Structures are given as C-alpha cells and as structure tokens.
Amino acid sequence: MIEFVSGISVVCFAASYAVALACEASRLLFRSGVRGAAMIAFGVAGLVAHTLFLAWRATHEPAVPLSSAFDWYLLAAWLLAGGYLWLTIANPRTPVGLFMLPVVLGLIGAAQVSSRTPFPQSPATQIWGAIHGIFNLAASVAVAIGALAGALWLIQAGRLARKQPPLRSFRLPSLERLAHATDRTLMIAAWTAAAGFLSGIVLNAVNRQRGLLETVPWTDPVVLRMAALVAWLVTAAVAARVTRRSADGPRSAAWLSLVSFAVLTASILWGVFGTTRHGAPPVQPVVSHAVDQQAIDREAAP
Numbered sequence: 001m002i003e004f005v006s007g008i009s010v011v012c013f014a015a016s017y018a019v020a021l022a023c024e025a026s027r028l029l030f031r032s033g034v035r036g037a038a039m040i041a042f043g044v045a046g047l048v049a050h051t052l053f054l055a056w057r058a059t060h061e062p063a064v065p066l067s068s069a070f071d072w073y074l075l076a077a078w079l080l081a082g083g084y085l086w087l088t089i090a091n092p093r094t095p096v097g098l099f100m101l102p103v104v105l106g107l108i109g110a111a112q113v114s115s116r117t118p119f120p121q122s123p124a125t126q127i128w129g130a131i132h133g134i135f136n137l138a139a140s141v142a143v144a145i146g147a148l149a150g151a152l153w154l155i156q157a158g159r160l161a162r163k164q165p166p167l168r169s170f171r172l173p174s175l176e177r178l179a180h181a182t183d184r185t186l187m188i189a190a191w192t193a194a195a196g197f198l199s200g201i202v203l204n205a206v207n208r209q210r211g212l213l214e215t216v217p218w219t220d221p222v223v224l225r226m227a228a229l230v231a232w233l234v235t236a237a238v239a240a241r242v243t244r245r246s247a248d249g250p251r252s253a254a255w256l257s258l259v260s261f262a263v264l265t266a267s268i269l270w271g272v273f274g275t276t277r278h279g280a281p282p283v284q285p286v287v288s289h290a291v292d293q294q295a296i297d298r299e300a301a302p
Helices: 002-006 010-028 035-060 069-090 097-112 123-161 175-210 221-242 249-273 289-300
Strands: none
Touching (some): 010 035, 010 097, 097 123, 123 175, 175 249, 221 249
16 A cells, blocks of 8 residues: 555646546537546546645655645645535536636646755744745635636626526526625635735744745745735735625626736746745855965964
C-alpha cells in the first residue's frame, strides 16, 4: 500500500479530472445513460488520488501543505475538485464541471511550474503563515465559485430573455439561487482576501524580527498584486451590495464575479511567472577577501 501511494503523481489525478471534463463536455453532443456514473467515477478517482498525494507529501516530504507555492495551488485545486463532486452529485443535471474542472486543471498546471521549496519556518511564522495561506485559499475558492454562479446566472437569464425552452441535458438552478450565491461569494472573497493580506503584513513583520526570511519590500510584485486583488474584491463586494436591490443588481453582481475571476487569474499568472522576493531565503552577508586579510593582520599585530 505504501509503495502504491508513493507512486501516485500529479499526472494521475490530473488525467482523471481531464476525463471527467471530457464527459461533461460530451453532454453538449449526445445523451447517455452511463455517462453520469462514469463522470462521477473519474471525479472520485481523481479526488482520492489527489488526497493521497497531498497526504504523502505531508508525511514524507520536507514541505507540508501550504508551506510552498506548489502545495498551495494543489490544495486550492483539491478544494474545488471536492466542491465539483458535491455539486454534481447534488445537482446531476447542472453542468458545473464545464466551469469548475478547467479551473482545477489550471491550478494544477500552475502548481507544476511553481516552486516546491518550503519557506523557512519558526513557531511564530508557522501560525501566521497558516492563517495567511488559509485566508488566501478561501478567497480564491470563493472567487471561483462566485464566477461559476455568475456565469450560470448570465446563461440562464439570457435563455429566459430569449424565451428559449430548457435544455434537455442540463437543468440550471433558479436565478434567485444563483444571484444569492454570487452576492454571498463576493462578500466572502472580499473579507477573506483582506484578512489574508493583513495577516501577510504581520507575517512579514515576524519574519523581519526573526531574521528567517528576507523582508518583502512594499514594491515587491507579490505585495502589489495582492493589494490590487484585495482592492478590487472589496470594491466589487461593495458595488454588488449597493446595487443588490436594483433591477440590474443580479446582472451587475454576475459580471463583477466574472471580472473578479479574471483579476484573480491575472494575479496568479503574475505570481507564477513574475520575479519576487516573497519566500526568498535570507541573504547572507558577503565578506571580501580583503576584509578577511585586514582582520588577520589586526590579530597578528603586537
């Protein structure tokens, strides 16, 4: 069993999610009685392999979940994959996989090109690092779920406006439920992102005091992108709350959720491919040979 678990790779669960996505997409082409069972089976297989992979890293690797960018992206993908399965089983005729599984695969791809090196930690940084990572993780998941609800609201509203009959393969939730989900996730994303940013400031101060990590300057890309993301999410949540009771309130919230997802995606790409001192090891002072020779001469002098 140990040998089996240790042999699980990212390709195993990524391939399972990809097959589940293909099954979801086939709904647009033809009807099938066994497709639903196959889709859930591949989704469950991917989630089980995904869980075992993270558990193995937590117990056998130097890095633990949330201690590196690689683990963070895989944890975000794991949460969304679990949400996909729960929503699919609860609403088998709602095509949530068409929207959620591409995000899951995108996060797995981001993990593959991210660093697996864990950040140096002390008890203080472990606590604040966990708080920082959990809040950022919750914000990202909330944005993704909100974008799903917003996209489904726009699709459903468009079909009703054109008086089109319901799709035979799909059954979308009511506009009221989708609008409620969009509004709620915008608020959750704003609060958790703000809490994650503030806890990151505290973590940076702790790292500076302990000398464990090089202090991240305010002009660092990771600080700028997180500040921009928090500012947008707070603005979007306030705008959605202000316009909630108007006739175009649900539509505005749906578009705000989609734009929030686009901003989050840009932020992740900036973090993956940009340069940053976030999580960099402390810079050791470099002593020149000339300084070493001067110290030796002083010690040797009478």
